[in-house]
Amino acid sequence: MTDLVEFAREKGVKYFMISYTDLFGAQRAKLAPAQAIADMQENGAGFAGFATWLDLTPAHPDMLGMPDANSVIQLPWKKEVAWVASNCVMSGNGPLEQAPRNVLGKLVAEAAGMGLEVKTGVEPEFFLLTPDGKAISDSADTAVKPCYDQQAILRRYDVIAEISDYMLELGWEPYQSDHEDANGQFEMNWKYDNAMATADKHSFFKFMTRAVAEKHGLRATFMPKPIMGMTGNGCHAHISVWTRDGRNAFSDDSKDLSLSDEGRHFLGGIMKHASALALPCCPTVNSYKRINAPRTSSGATWAPNSVTWTGNNRTHMVRVPGPGRFELRLPDGAVNPYLLQAVIIAAGLSGLKSKADPGRRWDIDMYADGHTVTDAPKLPLNLLDAIRAFDEDTELKGALGDAFSAAFIKMKTQEWNAYTAHLTQWERDTTLDI
Numbered sequence: 001m002t003d004l005v006e007f008a009r010e011k012g013v014k015y016f017m018i019s020y021t022d023l024f025g026a027q028r029a030k031l032a033p034a035q036a037i038a039d040m041q042e043n044g045a046g047f048a049g050f051a052t053w054l055d056l057t058p059a060h061p062d063m064l065g066m067p068d069a070n071s072v073i074q075l076p077w078k079k080e081v082a083w084v085a086s087n088c089v090m091s092g093n094g095p096l097e098q099a100p101r102n103v104l105g106k107l108v109a110e111a112a113g114m115g116l117e118v119k120t121g122v123e124p125e126f127f128l129l130t131p132d133g134k135a136i137s138d139s140a141d142t143a144v145k146p147c148y149d150q151q152a153i154l155r156r157y158d159v160i161a162e163i164s165d166y167m168l169e170l171g172w173e174p175y176q177s178d179h180e181d182a183n184g185q186f187e188m189n190w191k192y193d194n195a196m197a198t199a200d201k202h203s204f205f206k207f208m209t210r211a212v213a214e215k216h217g218l219r220a221t222f223m224p225k226p227i228m229g230m231t232g233n234g235c236h237a238h239i240s241v242w243t244r245d246g247r248n249a250f251s252d253d254s255k256d257l258s259l260s261d262e263g264r265h266f267l268g269g270i271m272k273h274a275s276a277l278a279l280p281c282c283p284t285v286n287s288y289k290r291i292n293a294p295r296t297s298s299g300a301t302w303a304p305n306s307v308t309w310t311g312n313n314r315t316h317m318v319r320v321p322g323p324g325r326f327e328l329r330l331p332d333g334a335v336n337p338y339l340l341q342a343v344i345i346a347a348g349l350s351g352l353k354s355k356a357d358p359g360r361r362w363d364i365d366m367y368a369d370g371h372t373v374t375d376a377p378k379l380p381l382n383l384l385d386a387i388r389a390f391d392e393d394t395e396l397k398g399a400l401g402d403a404f405s406a407a408f409i410k411m412k413t414q415e416w417n418a419y420t421a422h423l424t425q426w427e428r429d430t431t432l433d434i
Contacts, residue, residue: 008082012080013082014033014081016037016040016081016083017031017084018032019083020065020085020086020087021203021336022054023055023411024053024283025336026052028052041069044086046091053411054407055410063096065086065087065089068086077166077208077212077215083204098407100338103338107345107399110345114349115243116241117242118195118341118345119195119241120198121193123234124187124188124205126185127182127223128159128186129226131218132219133226136183142183146179152183156186158216159216159218162212163212164177164188166212167190167205174188181296181298182227182298203337206222221233223286225290231298231301232289232301232303232332234303235332237331238326239325239327239328241262241263249262250262250323250325257311258322258323265354265355267358268356269347269356270347271309271351272351273350273395277347278389278390279383279408280336281328281330281331281332281335282332282386283412285416288382291303291304292382300315302314303332306366306377307379313365318358330379346399350396383415383419387412390408390409
């Protein structure tokens with residue numbers, strides 16, 4: 001384990017951000033001076049859990065953020081500060097079971113007990129908006145098909161290159177950045193890693209992207225559907241599983257699509273639990289304006305609405321683009337980085353244990369011919385449907401942990417109830433004169 005005192009001495013770090021991610025994906029932190037980090041590393045930083053999106057009350061004892069020193073990252077844009085992910089512990093009561101990083105840690109350990117390591121790469125998409133969040137920041141970014149627009153990405157070179165430079169400095173091995181399918185939208189990619197490392201990097205990437213955008217007078221958002229009529233923000237995940245001897249367990253050239261029996265079973269688990277996966281993968285009211293959207297201005301939503309899989313075809317929920325991996329296209333930009341990895345592992349291990357069959361492979365354009373598929377489940381239409389689908393999947397809830405599942409359902413139901421109690425402009429526009 002990294003000694004954070006020594007890390008501070010070697011790197012010139014003055015402060016540590018001891019960070020955790022709550023149930024809603026919000027990142028929380030305390031700033032601790034380097035002189036105090038030895039105590040924090042041993043005893044944790046104290047938080048009032050009720051003050052964040054966790055199912056706790058003001059009567060609960062302190063929640064302690066125990067820094068995981070292996071996750072420490074020196075902020076490339078403010079080198080006197082380092083960020084470190086922490087695991088949440090309730091004072092005197094052990095690990096907080098509902099805390100997302102703890103949920104992931106338990107499932108990583110379960111996979112390891114089976115001799116397996118799940119590795120993933122994520123593709124987070126985001127918009128660069130004006131500071132008030134009401135419009136895209138580049139008034140010249142108006143193409144009908146803006147994907148890969150080289151003029152538009154160059155106009156935002158200062159932001160994109162700065163983030164990419166920082167990822168290079170951190171050793172993440174970024175390999176491409178592009179203007180995405182909506183005006184004002186971008187995607188940045190870095191090399192895949194084990195599930196926990198990817199979750200930590202994903203969490204830090206969102207923090208870093210927002211910070212760099214603010215530095216340039218802009219606002220970065222990962223909101224699933226910030227602008228109606230345009231493509232939403234996805235966060236596709238590429239998934240593979242590796243054995244202790246370094247073999248890709250998903251790769252078998254003798255099989256269809258070079259996907260091994262283990263890979264098909266893991267995929268079978270994803271397909272089996274897909275309707276329930278929608279809640280953690282698409283966790284907000286706004287999420288369902290992405291996966292159930294009508295045709296966008298560019299011609300396609302690039303988001304699934306049915307539980308289907310295919311080869312190298314981007315119109316399905318899962319595609320197999322090449323040997324040894326597959327891509328889950330369900331998650332959106334609001335997904336909690338730790339819960340994304342946790343549900344992938346939970347569903348996949350379920351499939352491995354039961355030797356689940358992923359079902360029929362469809363090789364059609366789902367956007368044009370999806371109506372011909374009559375025996376594939378539809379993804380939930382809204383957050384309430386997603387909550388109900390998750391609650392009905394007792395196997396997945398058990399794999400993630402009963403305490404986490406109960407807290408997640410409770411708090412997401414409260415969120416839905418708050419949304420339905422809100423009076424919208426649409427209601428005024430359509431109902432005032434009824």
